[in-house]
Amino acid sequence: xxxxQKKVTFTNVKEGSILEFKYKLISPHITVIDPLxxxxxxxxxxxxxxxxxxxxxxxxxxxxxxxxxxxxxxxxNSSILWGDGSKLDYQVLVDDYRAENVPPLKxxxxxxxxxxxxxxxxxxxxxxxxxPRSNVEYFSTTWEDVTKSVYSIIGPELKRSSYYKDxxxxxxQGVTDNGEKLVxxxxxxxxxxxxxxxxxxxxxxxxxxxxxxxxGNVGAINIMMISMLRxxxxxxxxxxxxxxxxxxxxxxxxxxxxxxxxxxxxxxxYVLLDASxxxxxxxxxxxxxxxxxxxxx
Numbered sequence: 001x002x003x004x005q006k007k008v009t010f011t012n013v014k015e016g017s018i019l020e021f022k023y024k025l026i027s028p029h030i031t032v033i034d035p036l037x038x039x040x041x042x043x044x045x046x047x048x049x050x051x052x053x054x055x056x057x058x059x060x061x062x063x064x065x066x067x068x069x070x071x072x073x074x075x076x077n078s079s080i081l082w083g084d085g086s087k088l089d090y091q092v093l094v095d096d097y098r099a100e101n102v103p104p105l106k107x108x109x110x111x112x113x114x115x116x117x118x119x120x121x122x123x124x125x126x127x128x129x130x131x132p133r134s135n136v137e138y139f140s141t142t143w144e145d146v147t148k149s150v151y152s153i154i155g156p157e158l159k160r161s162s163y164y165k166d167x168x169x170x171x172x173q174g175v176t177d178n179g180e181k182l183v184x185x186x187x188x189x190x191x192x193x194x195x196x197x198x199x200x201x202x203x204x205x206x207x208x209x210x211x212x213x214x215x216g217n218v219g220a221i222n223i224m225m226i227s228m229l230r231x232x233x234x235x236x237x238x239x240x241x242x243x244x245x246x247x248x249x250x251x252x253x254x255x256x257x258x259x260x261x262x263x264x265x266x267x268x269x270y271v272l273l274d275a276s277x278x279x280x281x282x283x284x285x286x287x288x289x290x291x292x293x294x295x296x297x
Contacts, residue, residue, distance in 0.1 A: 203219050
């Protein structure tokens, strides 16, 4: 992902100082609420989170970690004025999370992939949206819904082959063994397109552009490779996974997957491939992608 940075200077800060600041995040992505983390690396003396959701949005909340907080929930009335002077009244669901003396959870466990998987907290995932006089728009509620949502984007890309067709024909000239085809395509993609450091289950740019410029995110590189493997007659499919830094998706969620690798089916099982890593080998994925289970689509 890409990040912006804003620096704020506090004057006369010394040991024992309490720093207070507020910020407002305005985003066009109305279906996303950042996860709430209840535990830090240091003790938290007082914790107070408030989540307010207008009645037109329905979120499901999921607790995680071993420090649990139950919110005090209530509904309040609110309204908005339109440009023509008309007024719309609606209700807001308010979840208040409060606690004192929250114990720390330090990042010093050697054999833990991602300590944030164990921090007490809660995440909100959009369930449905319904504005006045509109139909309900449902979002991901099952793993099948999640995979259909992702595949609706990458499916068309898997069928495009014109941009690499001639190169693939030359690469596989005289090659008939499927195992040899796999190795040649895998090595070709690793050398042709370099990883730009970004994750993602879908390409950020068109694969034709990625192929021409020689750089792309994980999604672009591995979706391109899967398309080539299919064009060569192999049974190749995407596998959605979550990187170690992204945590473990225990419940159906679109945001739970941020990485994709390839699975090629042979009579004796699968071969997993990740062409975004220069030094990876068949069935030897980079550590960043080794995080519990993936979902084959």
